[in-house]
Amino acid sequence: MASRPVDPRLWRYARSARPHLVIAVALALVITCSIVVTALMIGRVLAGVITDPGKRSFAAWTVELTVLALALVARVVASWWQARLAHRAGDRAVAELENAALRAGASLPPRESASRRTEIAVVVGNGLAGLRGWFTGYLPALLLACLAPPIVLIVIAFHDLTSALIAVVTVPLIPVFMVLIGLLTQGKSAATLAATTRLSDQLLDLFAGMPTLRALGREGGDRSMVDQVRTLGNSLRVKTMAALRIAFLSSMVLESLATLSVALIAVAIGMRLVYGEMTLYAGLVALILAPEVYWPFRQVGEKFHAAQDGMAAGEKAFAVLESVPVRTAGTAAAGVGVVELVGVSVVDRSGCAPFELDAVFAPGKVTVLTGANGVGKSTVLAAILGLTSVDAGSVLIDGVAVSELDPESWYRQVAWLPQRPVLVPGTLRDNVELLGGKVHVAELMCAATGFDAVLDSLPDRWETVVGLGGVGLSLGERQRLALTRVLASGRPVLLLDEPTAHLDARSEQRVLTTLRDLARGGATVVVVGHRPSVIAAGDVVVEVRRSSAGVALEPELAAGPGGGVVAGLLDASDEVRV
Structure with a gap:
């Protein structure tokens, strides 16, 4: 899953998530339209109040303020509904994938099932819980990043072509850095999941070998089982903190890029307003909408890191699901003879x-x-x-x-x-x-x-x-x-x-x-x-x-x-x- 924004296998194995995708797209469109309408109404009211002293009364802007209030309410309701549906879809999809992975693991041949028991236990136990963050955070942000920036850029270009060109030049920097950091974080998340699986395997080995250790009198001493467990736990802690460190640093990088890009647009708008090269209304609209071009990408970067553990576990789940041989309709065993x-x-x-x-x-x-x-x-x-x-x-x-x-x-x-x-x-x-x-x-x-x-x-x-x-x-x-x-x-x-x-x-x-x-x-x-x-x-x-x-074996x-x-x-x- 982590190699692409949306893995199609998720929709194949978690069928309950398909309706959620359609609704999420519709809600993302509603949120985008409400953003544009909000910016237009705020720019219209502020520019009018400043440039036309005769329209400084509340009654003169009743229509604009009403539309502004409706747009804000629509955005709040759509965001709330999107989050609510995402939580439900995430719970259903995770439960569906867990059941599918459990059934697939149960249908594996005994030898393969024994060799992958820890992997299946980690995935079915709590590994897929991170996918809830993918549904509730990453997927809505991704849809908004696909829909909002193009629409907002068109509106900005209609009012101020220069600001739109600056945004077009600077916007690609965020996805580029996001992909680079995401690839690094992907490896760290996969390493963390592998460390968790290995830790579970080694703990099971310790418990399985406890009677042997006790029989040999080796359960205590310098290299006791307590020391082994402590060492394994420290190894997992180090890998987890390394992944979190990269996630925090990447969020700072994305925030800095977005802030500098918006500041560049704001400076250009201010200079042209001083020299009278653009209207106040166009400048306000472009300035209000400029952060909305970068905000969805920042959200994608932030939510991407939050959902990485679940996405790495999703890869493990799909590996289990795809390892089960597809059984075709075979010959019926009607009357068994020899x-x-x-x-x-x-x-x-x-x-x-x-x-x-x-x-x-x-x-x-x-x-x-x-x-x-x-x-x-x-x-x-x-x-x-x-x-x-x-x-x-x-x-x-x-x-x-x-x-x-x-x-x-x-x-x-x-x-x-x-x-x-x-x-x-x-x-x-x-x-x-x-x-x-x-x-x-x-x-x-x-x-x-x-x-x-x-x-x-x-x-x-x-x-x-x-x-x-x-x-x-x-x-x-x-x-x-x-x-x-x-x-x-x-x-x-x-x-x-x-x-x-x-x-x-x-x-x-x-x-x-x-x-x-x-x-x-x-x-x-x-x-x-x-x-x-x-x-x-x-x-x-x-x-x-x-x-x-004549049999070659792996050491482990x-x-x-x-x-x-x-x-x-x-x-x-x-x-x-x-």
Whole structure:
């Protein structure tokens, strides 16, 4: 946004701001006309009173004074209305952009979302708040700067061509200096936003690495976490004050240029009035209107600096919005048959996990994905869902690449149990029906998952509210409820990541038996598991492997979460004490 006066992307992503632009243009025209009428009436009255002693009574200027009062009222009302609408439009546009950026961030692939989480949090949190200043200050001043100076210059030229020529020569100096200073301020504002984002990232690293630091006994000492936070805060303060210093100096430069330009016009008018080369009325009109030529440009320069933080955050928001791939209408996944992985590899921080995986998940069979920790078993499920893009190979659903499927159609065919399932706020019934399952089917599945004991302990059973303001469930109870939700969904493809991790041996056997029954009924069942009992229950066992060769990494990526700042607090000789 900062590279141009008005970024068209703002109107594309914040549609609610479009009507405001039309109204703002109309109000700027009203303000400009009121300025001209005010100057004409004041010049007419003052010149008449001085040059014509017979018209020094109030009654002789009733019409002019009435028009003057109406023009002043029109300017005040238009300015008030413009500010009022700008505040409302700014609030709506900022809320719209925040929601759009949040939705776009949520739709990013998991790996990209994890790498940009701080950037999105800063933009959605309070970074875009500066755009309110853009709407309430910069945009009205910009419209007035586009409309008022040309109209005012024409009126001045009609009364005094010399003053108009002086204004035409001096006016370009203000935009030139404004652009030069604005480019410098733009870089400072971008640096301030980057420093804020980096500060948030480093603070998250510190907190994520706190258990490691405490285990090593390095949370205190000369380079304690308090010192690190203080250093980060001072760095942000220095960058912020540098941007403010330039903003204040630039305002002084613009004010000085405008004052000198108006003074030059005033001196020229005074000299010609002394020698009788122009009328008093023309001189007064030109002198009154001269500051109005420069005033809108001064306002643009002043408001531009006030809106720079919001404009820099707007760039970040647009970067998030434009990073989301545009999904075209894909092939509907009507009847899911075979899920096939052909040479699938996904690059991670130290290689590929999985690496060149070939597998076929067919209906009627339970397929178990096994392998050591970190080989990419959960990544395989994410690739099948289309949440993670593969770096090599392809994921085919009935011969169609998953990237070419219509996402909504595909997601209606799949029930996924992640390692950390999420419950939606509401009742247990709401959570079970989230994937299309029915309560009476869930009742049957509860015996297999062991959730029946939890259900019997609740007075309202399926109508029990969970989450905020309701009943809290333990990690194991949430896992059992999510497993019940998946088994009762009736969907043709079941992807389960460690479904028996929180179950005892008896419940595990019940769940495995239920999965085999669902597979015999025609479902495609894919299970990630380590336990021998889970592996033994599979009709097909797929060994997932990884590769650590031939991958170049960025240093900050290799550091990992908490590795950037925390690594600076640790020595190679440190050993973890537990």
